[in-house]
Amino acid sequence: MREDLMDIICCPLDKHELDLEVIRRNDEEIMEGRLVCTECGEEYPIEDGIPNLLPPDMREESPA
Amino acid sequence: MREDLMDIICCPLDKHELDLEVIRRNDEEIMEGRLVCTECGEEYPIEDGIPNLLPPDMREESPA
Amino acid sequence: MSVREEFDRWASEGRDRGMAERHWHTAKHALARAPVEPGDTVLDLGCGSGYAGRALRDTADAGRVYGLDASPEMARNARSYTDDPQVSYLVGDFEHLPFADDAIDHCFSMESFYYASDPHAALAELARVLRPGGTFYCAVNFYEENVHSHHWPEKVDVGMTRWSEREYRQAFREAGLHVAGQDRIPDREITIPPADEFPTEDWESRDAMVERYRTYGTLLTVGVAP
């Protein structure tokens, strides 16, 4: 995901702002990382450049 | 025109309410009459059942 | 010539019905989209023969339908085509609408809006009379992109405003209407003769005629009062 996405995304549960934690990035994008809700602390993963903002109970783990 | 038209029509110039003066009516409708603005006093004719609510300067007289 | 005089002449020559027939090909598709609910009050702006408002009575069970036209002869003809007590015709001007604020649920207009001498003033009036959520369905065949319409003003003795699709959207927004959609409705019903019959009286080539009706068709811009 590109960093300008931060302008409009929010926590899907309480609609508060998210903090971005970058694990890996390339020239254009954040490839791996985490989005953390500044209010409820819920964490949303960024995997292969795609943020997963499903509510945690809808986000099953990928099969190992 | 049917009398229930009075619910929504107004003076085209100043948008104030109109008074209805009936000259001739049948069971359903006012066939001849006048609509008079309660504010500016402008008069609008009803002829053959059709109210003419053109601003006066756009309403030429019908040829005699 | 004034709008009233020009269209009184058209009406007395019976041209209101011919127009209605031709316009129906695309107008019916626009009418079918309108979110008119049973009981709604509908305004047919520049109604001519008045077919559009009558159609909304029949298909959408509109409650009251008002056809407004600057030409007394058009209104007289329109009135003679129906006995429906829920349908009324008024003589009036686009820029001086004789309706109270928020009095109208939806307004439809076919091939008439661009005759307004000040179309911005007409839009401001529409924004005033439509209730919140009310729509203005504005359908025109005369517009910038439709190059085949550019010469029409030569044939009509009143002023005509030629806006582009973008200018329609902008003007709606300037008047305070949201733009909910815009597109060209093709006329798929008009008979287009085989190529060897061209040129005809009206058309240089078959391609030009196809482009006029199938590509440009009727421009519909839908506005919504906030």
Next chain:
Amino acid sequence: MSVREEFDRWASEGRDRGMAERHWHTAKHALARAPVEPGDTVLDLGCGSGYAGRALRDTADAGRVYGLDASPEMARNARSYTDDPQVSYLVGDFEHLPFADDAIDHCFSMESFYYASDPHAALAELARVLRPGGTFYCAVNFYEENVHSHHWPEKVDVGMTRWSEREYRQAFREAGLHVAGQDRIPDREITIPPADEFPTEDWESRDAMVERYRTYGTLLTVGVAP
């Protein structure tokens, strides 16, 4: 099965592209009507392969396009079909939109809205994220009047809501959206075999197939945030 699991399976079988191709026949007409201006931010809700948002980048010069889908595999496929830096895909749920209030100019959704487990909650979320005047173009082939779609839930392992045209309008209004228009967009491109080839695997009769595609087509309901 969850929406995520069902559509991850579809995506990994490559069904996202087949759907896109079939849906394009009618989706493109809906997209062509949307009042998207250059620079606008567009959301493609339940984007699947993501073709719709990409089309609005190309045709309407949309500024930023977000495709949202509950299936990570769909989002992954969609991402692989473009290099456009202005186009992004997110995994998310209709009823829990991860967007700030008023962040979206226009939202388009094709053949996905009825999978929402609570469609009223989804509409409330849309009303929240659309800026005033923003539109929701909601296109569905699965709806009450389209009798030929009634058996579809048997083939899909997730819940599907079957509303009538009227129920769509009502639900939009209950969520605080104005309804700007509604109609059925016919699919004129699907190949319909000659009568003597019926019954086919999917169709009892030619008439039924014609009715499905030409009469019922795709139901489009257009909502506008006040």
